[in-house]
């Protein structure tokens with residue numbers, strides 16, 4: 001493409017998606033995220049960048065997801081998905097930020113600069129898949145994305161309303177046709193049966209087909225029961241489960257709430273983030289004590305569970321509990337198929353409850369590593385194991401299986417002794433059910449239900465594996481959240497001066513105390529985490545550390561936020 005054809009880049013910007021704000025915006029934990037009204041020019045420009053990225057990857061498909069995930073309705077966001085279905089390569093985040101912030105007048109020149117910098121062959125074909133969540137601002141932003149793709153002569157394919165993980169899956173399948181078919185429904189086979197080769201399966205066939213197949217091998221027993229209540233966060237995940245529900249044939253009885261009707265607002269007092277952070281049940285879900293409830297977030301990439309006891313006290317099973325459940329089951333199956341040369345490891349962040357890390361190392365005897373917040377960091381670290389289980393405490397995670405692991409397990413499934421073969425077959429179904437591209441609430445839900453069913457456990461049995469230390473998360477608004485710098489996987493704060501020593505002093509006064517602070521990459525706040533021996537102490541420690549952040553990092557308003 002000759003440089004003169006970049007003029008259309010400016011024309012689209014000026015006529016359709018002008019930059020109307022000087023607010024600086026940065027590609028953060030999960031792409032750009034802010035008030036929807038500030039995003040149209042950013043999304044248009046990301047359409048341009050997606051085309052350039054596709055060309056740098058020899059025409060392989062790149063994904064663009066319009067979502068602000070767990071954030072409330074007025075926000076929105078955009079993130080790019082790389083060809084394997086993983087998050088955008090980190091070195092491109094700076095390029096994305098630069099392109100998003102230049103003036104309309106400088107856009108054409110900056111686009112040319114980027115093309116030169118990354119050495120994109122603009123004569124190649126380019127393909128971009130675009131998906132969006134249920135926000136009312138998403139269609140307009142998706143249209144801006146399409147214009148960005150058109151301006152650089154790429155081909156855009158719109159998927160409409162999908163969960164973030166469905167789009168990740170479709171991008172991966174489009175670039176690797178052995179992984180699946182890049183559609184929700186699949187092409188060849190009827191209601192989600194596990195027939196045909198993996199490459200012939202759409203998303204529902206892959207996940208639900210594998211679940212039904214495994215359920216055929218694992219009869220319901222013990223204290224497991226097939227009724228599962230679900231809080232859909234008034235977002236897209238619940239809607240997709242409503243489609244899946246009809247094909248489950250009683251293997252799992254889903255009772256769905258917060259599907260977006262009856263005036264329910266996206267993520268407002270419901271959804272995985274609300275349940276995890278506030279440690280209270282979502283509005284709009286009614287159930288008896290000890291009923292298992294799964295809570296999804298707005299774009300269906302996070303999952304937590306909870307139940308109420310006889311005193312209406314909520315008990316939370318978060319990402320740590322899901323990670324330990326899955327890791328322990330996969331370990332059991334690996335032992336049963338005697339695949340002793342496969343190394344399984346677990347990846348967490350600083351938010352992981354101290355009790356979970358102790359349980360993983362001391363009881364499960366599984367190696368564990370701690371990385372910075374953000375799925376991209378966890379995903380990367382998990383790839384260093386033959387089988388890598390990664391979860392953030394907020395419910396975002398999945399399991400990755402290396403080629404070596406898959407080949408070994410397939411071989412045992414065919415050549416092993418009968419008991420080994422049985423375990424290896426189960427493991428193959430478990431792999432099939434997993435969306436390895438990114439954390440996926442729907443896939444994780446079926447994985448959890450499979451383990452509980454296999455073990456004949458109810459939600460209380462699951463809870464009893466270990467006891468979480470009481471914890472509390474708070475937010476503090478400061479003038480500039482980037483005034484906070486961190487090190488050691490965000491467990492230590494290196495700026496502003498004096499804040500870490502103040503945190504150390506406070507932590508030292510509490511039994512089993514631990515606390516850290518970090519700037520959020522998705523909201524304009526500083527996050528504070530604290531845990532201690534009692535809930536009262538965890539709450540007090542979190543409040544004191546929040547006050548320290550407020551005092552030393554330029555708090556806004558009268559006092560820290562709750």
Ligand code: G16
Nearest residue numbers: 029030069070374375520521522523
């Ligand atoms: C995103 C990221 C997660 C991260 C979360 C909160 O989740 O994908 O990895 O944990 O934001 O990030 P922060 O604390 O930096 O705001 P989601 O579900 O909102 O896309």
